[in-house]
Amino acid sequence: MYLKYKSTSLIIAVIIILDQFSKVFISNTLIMYETKTIINGFLKFTYITNDGVAFGFNPFSQQTLLFITSVFAILFVIKILFDSNKDPYLAQLGLIFIIGGAIGNLIDRFLTTFNLFNYSGVIDFINIGFNQHYFPFLFNLADSFISIGITFYIISFLMSKINYGK
Numbered sequence: 405m406y407l408k409y410k411s412t413s414l415i416i417a418v419i420i421i422l423d424q425f426s427k428v429f430i431s432n433t434l435i436m437y438e439t440k441t442i443i444n445g446f447l448k449f450t451y452i453t454n455d456g457v458a459f460g461f462n463p464f465s466q467q468t469l470l471f472i473t474s475v476f477a478i479l480f481v482i483k484i485l486f487d488s489n490k491d492p493y494l495a496q497l498g499l500i501f502i503i504g505g506a507i508g509n510l511i512d513r514f515l516t517t518f519n520l521f522n523y524s525g526v527i528d529f530i531n532i533g534f535n536q537h538y539f540p541f542l543f544n545l546a547d548s549f550i551s552i553g554i555t556f557y558i559i560s561f562l563m564s565k566i567n568y569g570k
Contacts, residue, residue: 412500419504423546424511427527434529445535452542453525455516467517474513478506495560501553508546
């Protein structure tokens, strides 16, 4: 594994801390559904909660089942990371970003599932767009790290296929 376990843990911890800090900041700064323009015509913060997964979709009727499924998904990605010792650095970094982001959202899901601190779902707040045309779904830093991680992993996979063909 290119990345040592200590640096892997550090990167995951930093992602979780950034994600959780941003969510606490938003929940203490804005009231539910309030919008604050950050960069006019490009970036707004709107405080909402999401009790599902991507784009609010919840295939389960209970939060507990969603929480348990999320735990198993994270454990699966951790297993892939442990098995990736011969994979390129970019693939490993992608997996680390996915794990960090997934744990960040899992914390919110845990607080929601067990009704702690008045949580009603994963906190989302980032709203991006161009001029008056904004992406219809809000997201958070954890979602961003998951998306970046998936992108890194796909790029690494494609680069290995290109290099293998040479």
